[in-house]
Amino acid sequence: MVFLKMNKFSKYGKKVDSVVENHMKIIIEEIKKEIPDIISILVIGGLGRGEGSFLIKNKEVTPLNDYDIYVITKKSADFKILKKVSINATKRINDTGKFSFSQSSNLMEFYVDLRNLTFNQLKKVEPMIKYYEIRESAKVIYGRDVRKDMPNFSLKDIPYEEGIRFLMNRISILIECFHIGKITFEKRKTILYYIGKNYLT
Helix, strand or coil: CECCCCCCCECCCHHHHHHHHHHHHHHHHHHHHHCCCEEEEEECHHHHHCCECEEEECCEEEECCCEEEEEEECCCCCHHHHHHHHHHHHHHHCCCCCCCCCCCCCCCCCCEEEEEEEHHHHCCCCCCHHHHHHHHHCEEEEECCCHHHCCCCCHHHCCHHHHHHHHHHHHHHHHHHCCCCCCCHHHHHHHHHHHHHHHHC
């Protein structure tokens, strides 16, 4: 079993990584409460690449965006269970947060974005950016390393349409920030964050 072994989640050093490791333990605990047939739990996105974004203020470490988590199981997990786990883990990590699944917001709010693939689905995934990222940069935080069981497609196998879709997704999130209203600190933080993500994309 792999469990948080020598993980580096950000460029901010051991203090931030220690905070994130505690968050990962909470997420694992909540997943294990509701999902019995776990094969592996992976963290992807910025944390997976070791590039997680955080606000550090008055010695408090706050995630700037969501935690992207994949749980790999023998059988498909019900969406309601995934949502329940996500809500419970999010509340335990940030009990003052304002994120809501039922109320849309264009502000950057922290939450645990929990998704599921069965092991059989993982072995047959199509050449897409998100699956390439899982295989190449995800971190295994619990269970066995299933990345080697994924199809061995290259970047050249990923359709151009995938890149366009990925870029448009980034742009649309940024556009949502520019609606009529006062530019608050939270909105400014969100705009700057997504400008950076669009530039890097």
